[in-house]
Amino acid sequence: MFKLLQEIARKGDVTAEYPFAPFPVSRNFRGKPEYAPTNCIACAACTIACPANALTMTTDPVAGSRTWMLNIGRCVFCARCEEVCPTGAIALSNRFELAVRSKADLMMTAEFTLTNCRFCRTPFAPTKEVNYVIARLVRQRLPQEEAERRRELYETCPECRRHANVMSRCRTLPAQEAQAA
Amino acid sequence: MRELGTPRRGQSYVDAIRQQFSAAVLEEAWQVDNQVTLTVDLNSLPEIVETLYYKHDGWLSTITANDERQLNGNYALYYILSMEGPVKSYVVIRGLVPPNRPEFPSVTARIPAMVWGEREARDMFGLQPVGLPDERRLVLPDDWPDGLYPLRKGTMDYRSRPAPSGGSETYPFLSAASGQTQEVPLGPLHITSDEPGHFRLFVDGERIVDADYRLFYIHRGMEKLAETRMGYNEVNFLADRICGICGFTHSVAYASSVETALGLAVPARARFIRTLLLEVERLHSNLLNVGLACHFVGFDTGFMQFFRVREKAMTMAELLTGARKTYAINLIGGVRRDVLKNERVRTLQLIAELRQEVTTLVDILLSTPNWESRTKDVGRLDPQIARDYSPAGPVIRASGYARDVRLDHPYAAYAGAPVKVHTRDGCDVLSRIVIRAEEVFNALSIIEYCLDQMPEGPILTEGFTYTPYRFALGYAEAPRGEDIHWTMLGDNQKLYRWRCRAPTYANWPPLRYMLRDNTIADAPLIISSLDPCYSCTDRVTMVDVRREKFATVPYKELERYCREQKASPLK
Numbered sequence: 001m002f003k004l005l006q007e008i009a010r011k012g013d014v015t016a017e018y019p020f021a022p023f024p025v026s027r028n029f030r031g032k033p034e035y036a037p038t039n040c041i042a043c044a045a046c047t048i049a050c051p052a053n054a055l056t057m058t059t060d061p062v063a064g065s066r067t068w069m070l071n072i073g074r075c076v077f078c079a080r081c082e083e084v085c086p087t088g089a090i091a092l093s094n095r096f097e098l099a100v101r102s103k104a105d106l107m108m109t110a111e112f113t114l115t116n117c118r119f120c121r122t123p124f125a126p127t128k129e130v131n132y133v134i135a136r137l138v139r140q141r142l143p144q145e146e147a148e149r150r151r152e153l154y155e156t157c158p159e160c161r162r163h164a165n166v167m168s169r170c171r172t173l174p175a176q177e178a179q180a181a
Numbered sequence: 182m183r184e185l186g187t188p189r190r191g192q193s194y195v196d197a198i199r200q201q202f203s204a205a206v207l208e209e210a211w212q213v214d215n216q217v218t219l220t221v222d223l224n225s226l227p228e229i230v231e232t233l234y235y236k237h238d239g240w241l242s243t244i245t246a247n248d249e250r251q252l253n254g255n256y257a258l259y260y261i262l263s264m265e266g267p268v269k270s271y272v273v274i275r276g277l278v279p280p281n282r283p284e285f286p287s288v289t290a291r292i293p294a295m296v297w298g299e300r301e302a303r304d305m306f307g308l309q310p311v312g313l314p315d316e317r318r319l320v321l322p323d324d325w326p327d328g329l330y331p332l333r334k335g336t337m338d339y340r341s342r343p344a345p346s347g348g349s350e351t352y353p354f355l356s357a358a359s360g361q362t363q364e365v366p367l368g369p370l371h372i373t374s375d376e377p378g379h380f381r382l383f384v385d386g387e388r389i390v391d392a393d394y395r396l397f398y399i400h401r402g403m404e405k406l407a408e409t410r411m412g413y414n415e416v417n418f419l420a421d422r423i424c425g426i427c428g429f430t431h432s433v434a435y436a437s438s439v440e441t442a443l444g445l446a447v448p449a450r451a452r453f454i455r456t457l458l459l460e461v462e463r464l465h466s467n468l469l470n471v472g473l474a475c476h477f478v479g480f481d482t483g484f485m486q487f488f489r490v491r492e493k494a495m496t497m498a499e500l501l502t503g504a505r506k507t508y509a510i511n512l513i514g515g516v517r518r519d520v521l522k523n524e525r526v527r528t529l530q531l532i533a534e535l536r537q538e539v540t541t542l543v544d545i546l547l548s549t550p551n552w553e554s555r556t557k558d559v560g561r562l563d564p565q566i567a568r569d570y571s572p573a574g575p576v577i578r579a580s581g582y583a584r585d586v587r588l589d590h591p592y593a594a595y596a597g598a599p600v601k602v603h604t605r606d607g608c609d610v611l612s613r614i615v616i617r618a619e620e621v622f623n624a625l626s627i628i629e630y631c632l633d634q635m636p637e638g639p640i641l642t643e644g645f646t647y648t649p650y651r652f653a654l655g656y657a658e659a660p661r662g663e664d665i666h667w668t669m670l671g672d673n674q675k676l677y678r679w680r681c682r683a684p685t686y687a688n689w690p691p692l693r694y695m696l697r698d699n700t701i702a703d704a705p706l707i708i709s710s711l712d713p714c715y716s717c718t719d720r721v722t723m724v725d726v727r728r729e730k731f732a733t734v735p736y737k738e739l740e741r742y743c744r745e746q747k748a749s750p751l752k
Contacts, residue, residue: 004482004545014489026496028503028518051415078418078509083517 025094030077032095035070035108039089042066042112042126046081046090055081064116064123070108072098087132117157119164124157190215191270194237202229212653213441215270215590218259223276223285230260230274231291238266240584241571242656242665243682244298246306248334252650255279256308260288260295261654261667269589271654278308287313294571297690305332315355320397323351331405339405354381358390365701367739378713384701392696392704396689407679408671413439413647416676417511420666424683426466426712427659429458429508431681434666436511437592438655442670443648449594451515451640456594457631458501458508459657460624464535465494466660467617467624470712474614475546477706478555479744483546490538497531500524515641525632532625543618556611560695560707563608570691573662573684575620576711578604579612586658593657597634599626610703610710617712620660650677659684661712685713705743 016023025031047055047068054074059066079092100106114123115130133154137147156164195217199206205225210218221229233239239262247257255277262272278285287310288295299310300319307330318325324345330336337343356362367380377398383391403423407416420435421428433455440447472487495505501524502508510516520528546552562572567580577584585602587595603619605612649672657664662684671677688711695707742748 001549003541003548004486007486007541007545008482011489026499026503029499030503030509049415051411051418076418076422076507076509077504078507079503080414080418080509 025096027094029094029096030079030092032072032093032098033070033075033077033081033090034093034095035110036089037068037110039087040068040110040112041087041089041128041132042068042110043086043129043132045084045086049080049084051078051080052076059114059123061123064114066112066114066126068110068112071106072108073103073106115155117160118152118155119160120157122157125154130154189217189270190268191217191264191272193268194233194264194270194272195219197237198229198233201232205229212651213444216273216441216654217270218273218275218652220275220277223278226258226260226274226276227286227288227291230262230288230295233262233264233272233274234292234294237264239264239272241292241294241298241687242271242654242663243667243680243686244295244302245667245678245680246302246308246332247669247678247680248306248332249277250280251334253277256283256306258285258302258308259667260298261665263586263589263663265584265589271590271656273654283307284309284311286311289313289315293569294687294690297686304330306330307333317352320400322398323347323349331402339402339409352395354393354395356381356383356391356393358383358385361385362390367704376713380704380708382696382701382704387700387702389696389699389701389704392693394689394692404679404681408676410675412674413513413670413676416679417513418507418509420681421507421509421511423681424659425506426469427462427661427664427683428506429462429510430657430659430664431666431683432508432511433459433593434655434657434664435668435679435681436513436655437657438653438666438668439513439670441655442651442653442668443645445514445642445645447515448639448642449636450519450638451642452594453631453635454516454518454520454640455511456598457520457628457635458498458510459593460627460631461494461498461501462508463624463660464621464628465491465498466712467621468494468539470617470660470709471543471546471614471621473709473712474556474610474706477709477740477743478552479746480546480549480552481744483542483549486542486545490535490542493531493535493538497528500527500531512641514643514645515639517641519640520632520635528628528632532628536622536625539618539621546618547615553611555703555706556609556614556710557607558609558611559699559703560610560710561608562691562695566691566694567608570687572688572691574659574688575613575616576662576688576691578602578616580608581606586656586663590656592655594631598630599623610706613710617660647674652678661685662687685711688713701739702743702746705740 044057047057052074054071056069057066077092081090082092112126112128115125115127116123134147134151138144189211195209198219202225205222206219207222208220212218242261242263245259245261247259249255249257258276258278260274264270264272276285285308287299289299290312296315297319299313300315302308303310304318304320324347326343326346329343362383362385365382365384367382378394378396380392380394382389403419407419411419417432417436420431423431468487468491472484472491475483475487498508499505501520502510502518510518562576562580564580567577567582581604583602583604587600588602601623603616605616647670649670652669655666664684665682667680669677692711696704699707
C-alpha cells in the first residue's frame with residue numbers, strides 16, 4: 001500500500017493538456033489524407049489500392065467528366081493510396097481531429113475532364129493523364145515533336161485502337177498471302 | 182527447399198495413419214514441410230481425427246468447411262490439427278462431402294473441441310453433422326431464413342440482407358444442472374469489454390451450477406467480404422481489423438498463409454520486423470488485461486497505473502508503425518515500412534522504462550491483500566477439460582500445458598528468438614493473469630533481440646504471380662493464443678476461401694466449466710480472465726426458477742457487485 005502511494009506521488013499528474021494544448025503525435029503518424037487535385041491525373045490507382053473503398057471514381061460519359069471521391073468516413077488510414085500514387089497527389093498528414101457537424105463534410109471530390117477519342121468521339125481518358133504520359137516521354141529524352149506526334153495514338157480509345165490494328169492487319173494480310181502464293 | 186533424404190516433419194504421423202487406416206487414406210498432399218493434408222474416407226474421418234488427437238498429441242486448431250463444387254464437385258471439410266508430440270507439425274484431415282447428401286459423421290462425440298467448428302459448418306455451408314447432439318445455430322441469428330447458407334458459392338451477395346424469417350429469439354440455453362436453479366442472463370452485452378454476448382448463468386443461491394452462452398451477435402461476415410470484394414493485399418488491412426487488440430497478429434497469420442501457399446520467401450528483415458511488432462502488440466494487450474483484472478477485483482488504482490504504463494507500449498507502436506493500433510504494415514511478401522535508427526534508439530529507451538515500471542506495478546499488485554483471495558482457485562479449468570477442448574494461449578498454459586505456436590511451429594523470426602513459455606499449474610484466474618504479466622517481460626526481451634539482431638536487406642518480395650487453388654495454413658501466437666488462418670487462392674485475384682480463427686473461438690467452449698461452482702460475483706472476473714474478444718450486456722435479468730419470478734439488474738450493478746462483493750443484486 002505504501003509503495004503504491006509512493007508510486008502515485010512520484011508519477012504526479014499524467015493527464016495531457018489536450019484539447020487545451022496540441023497533442024503531439026509521432027512523425028510517422030498516419031492521419032487524415034491530404035489531397036492536391038492539381039497534381040492528380042485521375043489515373044484511379046488509389047481507388048484500386050484502397051482496401052476500404054473510401055476512394056472511388058465515377059465516370060459521366062454524357063458530361064465527359066470523371067469524378068474522384070474520398071469519403072473520410074470510410075478511410076482506414078493505411079496510406080496505400082499514398083504508396084501507389086504516381087504523382088504524389090495524395091499523402092497522409094498528422095491530423096487526427098476528424099469530427100464534423102455534417103456527414104457531407106467528410107466527402108471530398110474532384111472533377112476531371114475527359115479527352116474524346118479522335119475516332120469515335122467518346123470520352124475515355126482524363127485529359128491530364130494523356131498530357132502526363134506525353135510529358136513523361138519528353139522527360140525520358142524523347143524529342144518534343146516526336147512525343148506530340150504520338151498524341152494521336154494516346155488520344156485514341158482502346159476500342160478504336162484495337163479496331164485500327166485489326167483493320168491494318170486485314171489490309172496487309174491479303175497482300176502478304178498474294179506474295180506468298 | 183527440402184533436402185533430399187530428410188524426412189518431412191510430420192511424416193511419422195502420416196505413416197502411423199496409413200498403417201492403421203490404410204484403406205481410408207485417399208490422397209496425401211504436402212503444402213510445405215510441416216503441413217500435410219490427408220484426404221480420407223468420410224466415414225473413417227472421426228476415428229482418424231480421434232487417433233491423431235488423443236494418441237499422437239494432436240490439438241484442434243480449427244475446422245474449415247469449403248465449397249469445392251467448382252473444383253471437384255464436393256464440399257470439403259478440413260480438420261486442422263496441430264501435432265505437438267515429439268515432432269511438431271500440422272496435419273490436416275480432409276473429408277469430401279457430396280452435395281446430393283450434405284452430411285458428415287460428427288467428431289464432437291469423440292472430441293468435445295470440435296463442437297463449434299461443426300456447428301459453424303452447418304450454419305454457413307448447410308453440412309449436417311450426423312450425431313452432433315447440439316442442434317442449435319451457432320453463428321446465424323434465429324431469424325435467418327432456413328436453407329440460406331451464406332458461404333456457399335453463389336448463394337448471396339455479401340451486401341444482401343435477407344428479410345428476417347421471424348420476430349422472436351428462439352435460442353434455448355442448456356443447463357446440465359440437476360435440481361432447481363435460478364437463471365441469470367448476462368447479455369446481450371458483455372461486462373468486461375462492452376461487446377455483445379449473451380450469458381445465461383444457472384445459479385443456486387450465489388453459486389453458479391452451470392452456464393450457457395450465445396455469441397456471434399456481431400458477426401461481420403469478413404470471410405465472405407474478403408472472398409467477394411477484396412484482392413489479396415487488401416485482405417491484410419481487413420485482417421488488421423478482425424480484432425482491436427491482436428489485429429496485427431491476424432494480419433501476419435493471413436499474410437503467411439498466402440506466402441506459404443505460394444512458396445514465397447519473405448526477406449529476413451521483414452520477418453524480424455513482423456516479430457518485433459507482434460511483441461509490441463503482446464505488450465499492450467497483456468498490460469491491458471492485467472489492468473482489467475485489477476479493475477474487476479476492485480483495485481481501480483492498479484487499473485489506472487497499468488493503463489498509464491501501457492501508454493508507453495502504445496507510443497512504441499505509433500513510433501514504429503504510424504498508428505497506435507491497426508498497424509497496416511503487412512503485404513503479401515513482406516512489410517511496408519522499415520525500422521530506422523532513431524526509432525530503434527527511442528524504442529530501446531521505452532523498453533527500459535517499461536521494464537522498470539511494470540516490475541514495480543506487478544510487485545504492488547501481487548502484494549495487494551485481496552488480490553490473491555479474489556483470484557486464487559477461482560474459475561478453475563481442469564487440465565483434462567483443457568485437453569478435450571484445445572483452448573489456446575494463457576488459458577491453456579495456466580492449466581499446465583506448454584503450448585505456444587512461437588515455439589511449437591516457429592514462424593516469422595521466432596526460431597532463435599529468446600521465447601520463454603510460461604506455464605502454471607494453478608488452473609485459475611490468478612495463474613492466467615500472472616502468466617500474462619510474465620509474458621510482458623518476455624516480450625520486452627524479444628523486442629530487444631529483434632532490434633539487436635535485425636539483418637540488413639530488403640523488406641518486401643515483389644514480382645510474383647498467384648497460382649489458383651493453392652492453399653495453406655498461416656499461424657501466429659496472439660497475446661491470447663494462436664490465430665489460425667486457412668486460405669485457398671482463387672483464379673480471379675481474390676481468395677477462394679479464407680477461414681480465420683481467433684483464439685477466443687477456442688476458449689469460449691470450455692468457459693462453462695470454468696464458471697461452474699463459482700459465485701456470481703466472480704463471473705465477470707472469470708470471463709475477463711479469458712480476455713475475450715466480444716461484448717457483454719448492459720443489463721442482467723435474473724430468473725428465479727423456484728419462485729417463477731424475473732428481475733432485471735443493470736449491468737453496472739453486477740460489475741459493482743463483482744468489485745465490492747456487497748449487497749447482492751439477487752436479494
